[in-house]
Amino acid sequence: MPLLAVSGLTKRYRRGDTLVSAADDVSFTIEPAETLALVGPSGSGKSTIARLVTRLIEPDAGTILLEGTNLRALKPSALRAMRGRLQIVFQDPLAALNPRATVGRVIEDPLKIHTRFSRGERRSRVASLLERVRLDPALASRPIHEISGGQRQRVAIARALASSPTLIVLDEAVSALDVSVRAEILQLLKRIQRETRVAYFFITHDLGVVRAMADRVAVLDGGRIVETGLASEVVSNPQSEIGKALVAAAPRLPRS
Template sequence: MSLLEVRDLTVSYTRRGRWGGVHARPAVHGVSFAVEPGEVVAVVGESGSGKTTTAQAVIGLLPPNGRLDGGQILLGGTDIAGWSQRRLQTVRGAQIGLVPQDPANSLNPVKPVGVQIGEALRLHRRGDRRTIAHRVVELLERVGLPDPEVRARQYPHELSGGMRQRVLIAIAVALEPRLIIADEPTSALDVTVQRRILDLIDDLRAESGTAVLLVTHDLGVAMDRSDRLVVMKDGRIEERGATRAVLGAPQAAYTARLLRDAPALRAPEFLSVGTARTTAGATAGTAAEEASREPAVVVRDLVKEYRAGGRPFRAVDGVSFEVPRGTTHALVGESGSGKTTTARMVMRLAEPTSGSVAIGGVETAGVRGARLRALRRDVQLVYQNPYGSLDPRQSVADIVEEPLRNFGLGDRAGRRERVRDLLDRVALPAAVLGRRPRELSGGQRQRVAIARALAPGPKVVVLDEAVSALDVSVQAQILDLLGELQRDLGLTYLFISHDLAVVRQVSHTVSVMSKGRIVETGTTRRLFENPGHAYTRALLAAVPGTAHQLAGQEVGR
């Protein structure tokens, strides 16, 4: 008997129409799969594929407008699909544990983490106060948190992202459930932290025989960590089977496309300095090749110092690099490595404690007034989260036009024409001009953000984790777009990322940062094929899905 068997699951969401009345939108259509004791089944697909809705239905945590329309959810042979929320409380935690995606929003900010772990034990009456306190410390130690007695008294904001995710795992395993549902448990984490979290889940599974339903859009993670794979698209299962069999020889065109678009699973390709990537993924010489003889960005001995507890703390410590014009230079490293602080100083959004930055041969230190406005026009920024960086009250037309108004470029008619040209360049239809950001997909919003950055005609574009929040297919489209824009416009990119698989695909040169310093720099090919520093080797080893490439194999080809 399967531990979990889902049969013909159908789920819809209801919404109130503009003119009244309630409309149901199907989200999951007749989905069936099983999870055996002790195995990991990965459910993969793009946003909107229905994978998270399926997981939420299994544990009875659909949002208020979600409705389970049909099918069975058999847990150990018992159908729990029709159970009330009160009855499901006896299952959650005790038989099914949940590790949600975002620890920042999943933990109560006003309660110590030890109290939150203990709540599950108290609800299920697993001992008196002293026993529960002892068990909380034991759980924190089990998930690898140092000084567990101290951590139990701390609040979520006092812990790093990786530590908070470990707390969520401690909550999920507190009652030793037979099944853990892990919904994108590492998507917001750096590769080394991601690897430690996934290793932890594997260790806990090996110790207790717990099965895992892993929901992810990362095929590299699915390849490394799952026994079987369920591929979903538009609420339906496209393909299923043993993970190696599905990814080694995909039968569905959709699975094959996901594989082609996954940076970690693509064949290694490296750009040479002075070339720009075409949309087909090859390299081609352009006008940028001639211009690459001189640097567009020069950073020398950059230092940023803060005061922490009355003592100086160096977030950036003596950083130096150059970016040849028309090329892409990547800054990579874990959270806290100093890469984003460095980028902010390049843009003059933060003042360096010492050191220098030159854009196009012009030193930026002390620049004021008209010269500072010219610098702002020459260097533009694309943020990680397009939804957070776009004004929800503005239309797309107003968002893209805003830099033109701010810099006094053109009259109203000319600006509107420029906006239409920019949307066409980033492959957005004119129909989106009047829409608000909430009416667009994540990929469309990021295209709007790129169009806005291009509006004043910059020479340098800083991309701060600009594709890390996107699904692999949308991510591939945005990366191809960036390559095309670089080829056509001779743009220079400073690419900030913790995703080395993406960096390998798009950058010409790389600087690896750790604890505020650059530990290694060079061409992308050299760093990936012959890393010289132990930290770089550790980062590369932690990239999910790359084991097959290290062994000289290629998936799905």
């Protein structure tokens, strides 16, 4: 059984008198410990699909099954409990996290929600998570706005890992980082996946990132998936016009 099975996902927005499809009958699956990349140009609907899958916004139609559970059928209390299994990391952690909260508080909050750890156990877990993302545990006392962009993204990843998810959605999570920092974060994510067997749903416009990270790729254009396949095959021989354009524009990142 797939870890995530999305079928017929649809979302339309009204712009004046026109209905615009941000997601048009989108279907895909993600297996345990797999990385699926969703690629497409700006405005193709990638971030909308990320928010639909995590139920940050509601679809007009479609089903979202996580570990066999229909997320759309869950009542609010059950959905909150299920969110521990499904986490999201955004492009801009400074906007996604409380910039005046400390690093420790940001990581501890999901532990309060999704675990029964004591205060001491939570603090120990925060230190362990900071070490996992290659940050000094002493950083826990620093406010988010005082640390660097690369450090903030590592904190966002640590926060996502706090509830031991089976799937993490990464919505352009490395696109705002410097090239050297981006490579470090990608290597970090790959190591975490090897250690924890977590699956990734990687939202990106950059096929260089796909080369480095993905097992499979789905190409999105105008809210519709126009091509899917093994990442190596799609990147080396794209069949769709938008896939060809993305490949032509992609920087080369080594896959290790």
